[in-house]
Amino acid sequence: MTSDNDAANHPAPTDSHGVDASTETSRGWDHIGAIIVDATLQRRQNYHETVKPRVDALVAAWPDAATTSGFRRHLATGKLSEVIDWPSPGRLAQVEDITRVFEDQGLETVMELRGALGDPARRTVLREALAAVRHVSPKTLDYIDTLSGV
Numbered sequence: 001m002t003s004d005n006d007a008a009n010h011p012a013p014t015d016s017h018g019v020d021a022s023t024e025t026s027r028g029w030d031h032i033g034a035i036i037v038d039a040t041l042q043r044r045q046n047y048h049e050t051v052k053p054r055v056d057a058l059v060a061a062w063p064d065a066a067t068t069s070g071f072r073r074h075l076a077t078g079k080l081s082e083v084i085d086w087p088s089p090g091r092l093a094q095v096e097d098i099t100r101v102f103e104d105q106g107l108e109t110v111m112e113l114r115g116a117l118g119d120p121a122r123r124t125v126l127r128e129a130l131a132a133v134r135h136v137s138p139k140t141l142d143y144i145d146t147l148s149g150v
Contacts (some may be wrong), residue, residue, distance in 0.1 A: 001064075028112050028149040030104065033058055033065035033074070035147045039140055042092045055083040057132060067109055068102045069129040075099060105129060110148055117150045 002081045041051045047094050058065070061083045067072040074080070080095065082085055105126050107113045116122040130136050130144065 009100075029055070029059075029147055031059050031063075031066040031109060032068050032069035033062060033112070035110065035113070035144065036071065036095055036102070037080075037097045038147055039136075040091050040098065041086070041143050042143060043135060052140075054086060056086050068099065068107060072099060072103065090133070094133060094135055096134070098130065101126070101129045101133060113144075113148045114150055117145055117148060 029038065029068050037058050038051060038055045040056060045051050058080075062071070062074045065074050074083075075096065081092055086092065102113070105116060105122075106114055107126075116126050130141055131138075
């Protein structure tokens with residue numbers, strides 16, 4: 001027996017990164033805060049129901065968090081969990097840790113992040129630093145490439 005909703009119960013086709021190929025052409029952001037939050041929240045979450053609405057809320061509430069320093073100023077207020085409606089301290093700590101890596105690597109803009117990921121020597125150093133952050137797997141590293149437009 002089938003129901004009218006059977007199609008909704010089947011997973012959408014995905015590309016090699018697990019991205020829903022039927023509706024997604026790009027998940028890129030021109031906002032450092034959005035990249036960090038998206039990469040952090042994506043693990044074991046439904047993108048359209050859980051991740052994207054929270055990243056959209058972040059971009060709307062903190063448009064000047066498009067740079068690492070702007071994002072850091074907002075993080076210092078302690079209001080990230082309210083802005084993205086996310087109470088889990090583990091993911092919020094991961095946001096802090098990834099932000100710190102970007103700061104340590106001197107990455108202020110998405111263009112600089114893209115440049116670092118496109119330079120073989122800088123890419124290796126950046127990916128090693130990010131891989132040291134708890135829950136940043138090789139898949140997350142590749143996802144950061146996608147989010148930054150690499």
